[in-house]
Every structure is written in C-alpha cells, then in structure tokens.
Amino acid sequence: MIVVEELTKRYGSTLAVDRLSFAVQPGCVTGFLGPNGAGKSSTLRMILGLDRPSGGRALIGGRAYADLERPLRTVGALLEGRSAHPGRRARHHLLFLARSNGIPDGRVDEVLELVGLAAAGRRRAGGFSLGMAQRLGLGAALLGDPPILLLDEPINGLDPEGVHWLRTLLREYAAKGRTVLISSHLMAETALTADRLVVIAAGRLIADSTVDEFVAGAPSLEAAFLKAVGR
Numbered sequence: 001m002i003v004v005e006e007l008t009k010r011y012g013s014t015l016a017v018d019r020l021s022f023a024v025q026p027g028c029v030t031g032f033l034g035p036n037g038a039g040k041s042s043t044l045r046m047i048l049g050l051d052r053p054s055g056g057r058a059l060i061g062g063r064a065y066a067d068l069e070r071p072l073r074t075v076g077a078l079l080e081g082r083s084a085h086p087g088r089r090a091r092h093h094l095l096f097l098a099r100s101n102g103i104p105d106g107r108v109d110e111v112l113e114l115v116g117l118a119a120a121g122r123r124r125a126g127g128f129s130l131g132m133a134q135r136l137g138l139g140a141a142l143l144g145d146p147p148i149l150l151l152d153e154p155i156n157g158l159d160p161e162g163v164h165w166l167r168t169l170l171r172e173y174a175a176k177g178r179t180v181l182i183s184s185h186l187m188a189e190t191a192l193t194a195d196r197l198v199v200i201a202a203g204r205l206i207a208d209s210t211v212d213e214f215v216a217g218a219p220s221l222e223a224a225f226l227k228a229v230g231r
Contacts, residue, residue: 001026001179002047002148006056009042009203016042018203019056024181026147029174031194031211032183035229039203040183041079044152048077060148072101075148076141081134081156086126090117090136093125094143103144115139116162130157138166148179155189167193187222191215201229 002024009017017039024030034040045051047058049065057064060075068074084093094108112118115135120128125136134157141149149170155163170193174180181198184190190197190211197214199207206228207214211221218224 001061002150002181003059003062004043004047004056005058007043007046007053007058008055009039009046009051010054016203017046017053020200020203020205021056022198022205022208024179024198025196026179027174027177028195029170029180029182029193030196030198031190032181032198032200033185033187033190033225034200034206038200038229040200041152042203043200044079044150044183047150048075048079050079070101070144072097072103072140072144072146074144074146075150076144076146077149078134078137078141078151078154080152081130081137082125083137083140084125084133087124089122089124090128090139091121093136094139097140097143101144107143107145111139111143114142116165131159131162134158135162146178148181149173150181152183153185154182155184155186163189187220187225191221199225199228 004020004022007017007020020043032040042051046053065071091108091112094111095105098105098108112121115138117135120132155166158166170180194211196210197207215221215224218227
C-alpha cells in the first residue's frame with residue numbers, strides 16, 4: 001500500500017502540492033491523473049524520496065522510501081524510461097541493480113524475457129529506441145518482483161502490442177493482491193487499465209473513486225476529467 005498524508009511541497013513561492021492525502025490500495029490498478037502542472041510529478045518524486053516534502057509524509061508499505069533496506073524488493077518504480085547509462089549493456093544495467101538489492105542474477109534473464117528484450121540483452125542502452133528503453137525501465141521496476149509498482153507514463157513509446165502486453169501484466173499484477181499506481185495523460189488507456197482513480201489539480205485532491213463512479217453521467221473519462229478539474 002502507498003499512503004500519502006497531508007503531503008505538501010513548495011518551490012520558493014510556488015505551492016506545487018497542497019496538503020494532499022490519498023491511499024493506493026492493493027488488489028487494483030490505480031490511475032493518477034491531473035492536468036499539466038497539477039503536482040503529479042512532484043508527488044511521485046516525494047513518494048520515492050527524490051524530493052523532500054515541505055510538509056506531510058508518504059509511506060510505502062508503512063515505511064518511508066529512505067528507510068527501505070532493499071527498495072527494489074518493495075517498490076518497483078519507473079519515472080524516466082531512459083535511465084540506464086547509454087554505454088552500458090541492458091543486461092549489465094539490470095545485473096548491477098539486482099546485485100545492489102540482493103536479487104539473484106538469474107532474475108535478470110527472467111525479466112529480460114518478460115519485457116521482450118531477451119535478444120537485446122547485450123546491446124548498449126544508448127542504441128535503444130524509445131520503446132525498447134521503456135521496456136528496459138519496466139524491467140528494472142519488475143526486477144525485485146515487488147509488491148508495489150509506481151509507474152509514470154508506462155506506455156510511453158510502446159507499440160500497440162506492447163501496450164496490450166503491459167495492460168495485461170498490470171491487471172494480472174493487481175489481481176495477485178499487489179499495489180499498482182500509474183500516472184498517465186492518456187485517458188482512454190487509463191479507462192481500460194485502471195480500477196480506481198486519484199485525480200488532482202493545483203496540487204489538491206479532486207477525486208478518489210472507482211473509474212465507474214468518476215465517469216458516472218459523463219460520456220467518457222476525458223469528459224468527466226475535464227469537468228472535475230474545471231475545464
């Protein structure tokens with residue numbers, strides 16, 4: 001479970017996140033939506049300990065990210081697909097991550113197969129297409145077989161087959177009782193993948209509900225979203 005309590009972030013005079021509270025429950029896929037500048041990225045970075053909150057806290061499995069001994073075994077995260085050093089081979093990138101978190105070497109080959117990069121493991125990340133880089137980032141997130149996944153724009157760069165594969169994987173992951181949070185600006189895809197929604201605007205919570213409850217009375221998720229954020 002991911003729990004955000006009164007989370008606040010200021011950048012100088014700008015209030016990016018304003019006393020935001022929500023919980024991401026296990027057993028379902030939760031979509032994290034908001035217009036540009038809503039505070040989504042700041043929230044995700046604070047959950048993962050990359051930015052320090054101005055107030056409040058974020059917990060992953062009941063603990064702050066900084067307190068996790070082997071974080072890849074607890075939470076798998078993807079914020080930027082091109083995170084691997086361009087000169088490093090894909091397999092070596094995952095192998096380094098695995099060994100730093102006490103994950104068996106054999107898991108690297110399993111994950112390369114899972115994300116469709118088994119034949120590209122010896123290639124350098126700098127030569128990857130956007131879609132391949134995204135798959136490598138997803139492989140890093142899945143490496144520790146964590147109970148929690150936090151993914152920012154996870155289908156970025158994926159072809160239609162890759163989108164279908166990832167949608168199926170995330171829903172199966174949640175069906176095992178695990179926690180999945182995905183941030184996306186693609187409304188139609190979010191409607192197909194997510195069970196619940198957390199919607200924010202101007203750093204504040206707008207909605208925390210099932211997709212069906214949020215869309216009720218609107219012709220589409222996009223229409224309901226625009227209405228909710230006042231556009």
